[in-house]
Amino acid sequence: MNTFEQEKILLKGLATEDKTSIERIYREHYNMVKSLVINNSGSADDAADIFQEAMIVLFEKAKQEHFELNCQLKTFIYSICRRLWLKKLQQMNRYTVQSEHLEETVPVEEEIENHEKKQNDFTLMENAMGKIGEPCKSLLEAYYIQKKHMQEIAAVFGYTNADNAKTQKYKCLVRLKKLFFAQYKNVE
C-alpha cells in the first residue's frame, strides 16, 4: 500500500473519530509542528494547542462527502499549523518572526476561513446549550450527540414512555433554536 492510500484510510478513521487514527497522526506529525511553533517563539503548550486545532480542521475536512487531499498529509498539516500559528502571533502583536519555509506548503486560506466559521458556529451552539439548563441540555445531548434511542433516553431520564420523552425533547429543541438564532442574528 502506498502512502497516499494509507493516508486516505487514516483520514477515514479520523472522520469516524477513531482513536487509533488520531494517535497515529499525532505520532507521525506532532514533532514537526512542535519544532515549527517552538522555533517561532512559541511554547510546548502552544504547539499542543495548535496541533489540536489543526486536527479539528482536518476532521472537518475529512467529514466532507467528496473529500480528497491533493497533497501529502504532512504538507497539509504543516501548512495549516503554520497559518494558524502566524495568525496567533499576529493577534498577540508578536508578528516579528519571518517564519522560514522549513517545509513545503500549500495554500490553505479557504480551509482556515471555513474552520473559523465552523468554530464560530460551534461556540454559538455551545453558548446556547449552556443557557438552556437541565434537563434540556442532557436530553438534547443524549439524542443528538450520543445518538441514543428515544426508549433508552426515556428510561434514563425517567419518562414514562418514549413519546413523552420525545415531546419533551421537541420543547427543548424549540428553546435551543431560539437561543441559537438570537445570538446568530446578533453576530450578523
Next chain:
Amino acid sequence: MEDTLLIDAVERFVNGEMSAQEKIYFEDLRKNNPELDQAVVEQLFFLNELNNYGGTKSFKHALHEVEANLVSEGFISKAPAKQPAKVIQLWNKYKRITAVAASIAGLVSIFIASVVSTVTNKGKEGDLKLLSDITKIQGDSINKMSIKLDSLAESKNSNLPAVTKSTSVTKVVSKFRATGFLIDPNNNYIVTNAHVINDAKNYLIIENNKGQQFSARSIYVNKQNDIAILKVTDKDFKKLPSLPYSIRKRNADLGEQVFMLGFPKQEIVYGEGYVSAKNGFKMDTTYCQLNTSANEGSSGSPVITKNGELIGIITSAENDADGVVFAIKSANIYRAADEVKKMKDYSDIKISSGSALRGLSRETQIKKMEDYVFMIKGN
C-alpha cells in the same frame, strides 16, 4: 405546539422515516406554502448545525483523550498549569512574611508530629483515623473513615438475609458504610479500601446515587496498601458508558486543586481541597496528603483534579490535626489491577480512561461522575 409538529415532521423527513405517501404530501405542502418552506429550511439548517456541533464535540473528546494519553506517556510535553507572572511578583514581595509563617507552621507541625509519634504503634490503627464507619477503637488519634452503624449492627443476628436481593425494596442491614468507584465499566470492577472490606464477613453491597443496590464480591485485598478491588456480580447492574475520569500514573503535584465525591452520609457528598504533601503519614510513600475535610464514610472516595484525572483514594485522616487527610496514590490502582489480571477468573480487568471532564464546569463534572461512585455496604 405547531412548532413541535413541524420539528417532528422535518426530523422524520430527514431520517427517512416518512412513508412515500406522506413524503409526497409533505413536499407538496412545502411547494404551495412558502412560509412553511422557509420554516423547514430553517429547521434543516439548525439540525445540521446541531449535528456539526455534536460531531465536533465528540471528536474533541476523542482528541483530548488521545492527547492525555500521549502526555502521560511523555510524547507530548505540557506544563500542568500556567502561572501568571503576577503571582511570582507577589511571592517575591511576601517571601519574607511567608518564610516566618512557614517556620512557625513548621514548628507547630514538628510539635504535633512528636506528640503523634509517641502514641503511634506502627501496624495498628494508632494515630490514623480510618474513614470507614466502624466502631471507634478507644485511644486512637487517627481513624479510618468508613461508618459502623452501631444500632443496626445489634440486630444483625436476627436480620441476616440468606440471599442478598439487590434491587429489592427492602434494604439490607449493614454494619458499615464507605465509598468506592468504578475503574473498569466494561467488566464492572470497583476500587475501595481494604479496611472497608474487612468488615464484610457475610455480604457486600454497592449502592448507586439513586439508591439501587447491587451485590458485589471482593476479589482482591491488599492490606498493606489498603486497597481492594470488587466485582459487581449482580445481573441487574446496568453497564455504564466509558469512564469520565482517567486514572493518573504519576504522582500528584504539590498544590494541585482536587475535589472528591463520597458517602459520609446516606447521599453523595462533594468536597474540595488541595494536595498538601507528596507523602503520607510518617512519610509513607504509598500515600499523599491532602488538605480537606473527610468524615467517616469517605473511605474509598475518588480524588480528582480539575482536569478530571483521578490521583488518589481517600483512606484516613489525622486525628490531632484538622483537615489532614491521607489518600492512596492512584498508581497503586494499576498495581492492584495487574495483580488481579493474573487471576484466572478475572483476567479481563482493564482500566480504561476517559477525559470527559476536561474543561467542564464543576457542576457538570460532578453530574458526569456521580454515577461512577458507589456507596459500599456490608455485614
